[in-house]
Amino acid sequence: NSVCVIDSALDMMEQDPVGAASFVPLLRRASQRIGHLVCTLLDVNRLESGAMPLRVQDVPWASVCEPVLAETGLLARAKPVVLNRTGENHTVVRCDPALVERVLLNLLDNAIGVAPDRSIVDVHAERTAEGGMLVRVGNRGRTIAPEVLPTLFRKYRQGGGAPVKRLGGWGLGLTFCRLAVERHGGTIRAISPYVDGEGAAFEFVLPAEPK
Ligand SMILES: Nc1ncnc2c1ncn2[C@@H]1O[C@H](COP(=O)(O)OP(=O)(O)OP(=O)(O)O)[C@@H](O)[C@H]1O
Ligand SMILES: [Mg+2]
CATH class of the missing domain: 1.10.287 (Helix Hairpins)
Structure with missing residues (x-):
């Protein structure tokens, strides 16, 4: 270590x-x-322990997304993979931006780690019918076994198969993502396969009004 x-x-x-x-x-x-x-x-x-304050602000999705894309852009270029942002980037989202930025960072870190060289990693955002925000990070490459999908968000679960990073992680990133999204009153799920029978996507929904 x-x-x-x-x-x-x-x-x-x-x-x-x-x-x-x-x-x-x-x-x-x-x-x-x-x-x-x-x-x-x-x-x-x-x-x-319920001790995390939620600093809610109204912010355009782009201002949450852009710093994370800049940070992970270096990782993506080094691999190399292409980050492809789609959807409603100027939609205003009501959330704790610092917390949501780190959710996105963890999902992109995983996706870039596992994505095949020269493939595309998608970051998509759209308003839900209820006025919340849906965000999806999807990558090509290996799929996640159906029986593992629901357990990935538990602490220290690493999903089987090769780790997403060369140096390995701790299996805490997705636990943090779930807790941070749930702290907003939102939900998160894993989908695999993602496109053309390959890859995985992680999709979270933030409600219009955080709890
Ligand atoms: N996009 C993905 N494609 C395939 N498997 C994934 C993907 N994202 C996560 N996983 C699986 O879920 C496991 C848990 O992910 P998580 O982010 O919680 O932990 P980690 O990346 O191993 O470590 P860290 O605590 O540093 O984030 C990973 O080890 C991997 O097996
Ligand atoms: Mg991780």
């Missing part, structure tokens, strides 16, 4: 102080991963 990576890198830096600078990217990635884990653990815990 990342703490061991930092430990070994520090040992090597001690043995070879001249080459120490070459360990900086490794150390930075490891510390980012630890930071991400700590945030997710705290948020899951706060959401579960």
Whole structure:
């Protein structure tokens, strides 16, 4: 895990102080991963214990979506996969934007991780008939077994098959997504296959008026 990576890198830096600078990217990635884990653990815990405040605002969907697409764009280019945004981007959504941004970030992180090279990852948003907002992140590639679909949102579930990331995750991202969406009074589900018999999509609906 990342703490061991930092430990070994520090040992090597001690043995070879001249080459120490070459360990900086490794150390930075490891510390980012630890930071991400700590945030997710705290948020899951706060959401579960009902101690997460909801800072509701009326914001255009684009202002939630764009920072996340900019952040994951680097990941997508490195892979490479193409991020394809469709739907009603200027529709105003009533939500806690910081929380919803992180839901989208987790879904895109998973989708980009599992998407085949040079495939398209879709991010679609539309108003529901009830005045809420439906958001769907879909990728091509491997499907998720039907029996696993309902369990993915439980803590530490990793769904079987190869992990979505090369370094592996903790199986907490989708738990955070479910709790954050439910905190708004919304719902989230997994759909697989997504298109042409392949891939998976994760779709969440935020109500017009968060609870
Ligand atoms: N788009 C997807 N396609 C196929 N499987 C997926 C997809 N998204 C998630 N999964 C499966 O669901 C599991 C749980 O996802 P989740 O995001 O909760 O955890 P993780 O990505 O493994 O770790 P992390 O806590 O870092 O997010 C993944 O390990 C993977 O098996
Ligand atoms: Mg994840």
